[in-house]
Amino acid sequence: MPARKIKWTDMLPHEFVEARNNYPVCWMAYGLAEPHGAFNALGLDWLKADGITKLAAQKHGGIVAPPFAWHVHEVPEFHGDGKTPGWLRNVGVYEPFCNSIPPRLFAQIAFFNIRTFDARNFRAAILITGHCGGPEHILKKACQFYTERTGSPIRLYALCDAECIDRSLPFRGDHAGMTETSQLMALHPDLVDLNNKTCSPDLGERYAGNINFDKQPLPSIKIGEEIIESQIKNLGIIAQDLLNGYVPVENWTAPDLNEAQILADEFVATELDK
Template sequence: MRKARFELMRPGEIIQERKRCPVAYLVFGPLEWHGPHLPLGTDPLIAYEIAVRAAQKTGGVVLPPLFWGTERERDPQTLKNLGFQGGEWIVGMDFPENSMKSIYLPEEFLALAARIMIEKLVEQGYRTIVIVNGHGATNQISTLERIATEFTRQKKVEVMCVFVSLADEKGRVDFGHATAMETSRMMAICPDAVDLTRLPPKEKPLKYKEWAIVDSDAFCGKPAPNFEVQDDPRVLSSLTKGEESLRAAVEKIAEKVKEKLDKKEKAGKMQCEKNSSEK
């Protein structure tokens, strides 16, 4: 299997692969509360696994994951959808009953980190950079997409930003947090890091605000009755489900990257033909 992890490659291997396929994957995600049953690095770990598998299909290298992400305070309506009163000050998934806080960075630091890393990769000679974002916060997505657009439009490098969750046949994206899907993915990636015994017995409902485990529908304004988790990780998680989800994400992202590379190659040939005809 083709090597893809930048930190494990020798200089000659990196240079050879860059000449063959000048693509670099850049992974972002915060160290964030994902319930008591999942590790804080869930978002970047999932994104990194997907990036490595995608790079093995498309070519290119994957930089070590940057465990950096940002968040904002929850707006009153979202808080109500999660079972709160609406006037609380809650940032991201740092709910009051959590045993510890997440490590979020201000979005300007995330933007600076992304910009510096892209500039360094351009200096290395990479011409296509794929930002793999493992965190669904609105300001995280907008920040990374803004940086990607900035570099691409300035013609410095082609930067594309992809998210690890897939849209279904109706165009909906699963933004569930620490529910069965993320739990299943972590089971497939690192089963020793998952401990469902840290959650209460199955007969006890999981309340959003008590565990900071939240269904995608709740974030989209459609909370479940009594604000209880429906995509219950205790009941609906499995290694098989996680592996299937990872494979689907890898295929989708690899397809997008290949389409981008094919388009660039075609544009390059057209430019060469144009230059030749003008001589």
């Protein structure tokens, strides 16, 4: 028996309707490519969120939204405030290979993502970013603003993936450390090479990596599987809570694209910097 389709992009029209009606949750992953040490693939943040959303959809149901692997890195993007070297230089990075967009553009895209989930008649959507440390708050604000300003019945939840790691585990969110590296090893073991400990000096030897190779234990597939299993369990709880709280609005219609643009502009102008 073929595996159940979970990706929006892979479904025939009737398959989309069936999957949405069976479990009306849309899963949306966010992330980007950025330095994660010499030993991790640049796209760790995106690969992590993408893998987690797909596993959640396989386990619980729902549809995985089309991908968007561009994100906010820092403000101003990549270069600090012009007076200090900035975060990247502080963590030993001289050539970052990031694919980043400005915060306001990211916020608008996220807002239109939400409007699309609403217009496609999902009852709930979970927006999960693998790139944490601030950008997740843009997603949270966008979710709140959309529902408050439109009155939509859609139930929304935004989070950084580290937020759904089970609190019973001794692992927390990090940057290219035990947690993230183990997660990538579990999802894509071919994209981690712990033997490649440093980069060349022109790139930056540390390259934002945070593993002490002289200390055991080192990241592992087993640790990553334990972390991800807990995340999938907790995302299922979140999704069910959203569905349980859904209250339909009679004759509801999502704002059209022109109406949504007005709201998105208002969101960026009034809420983003709060």
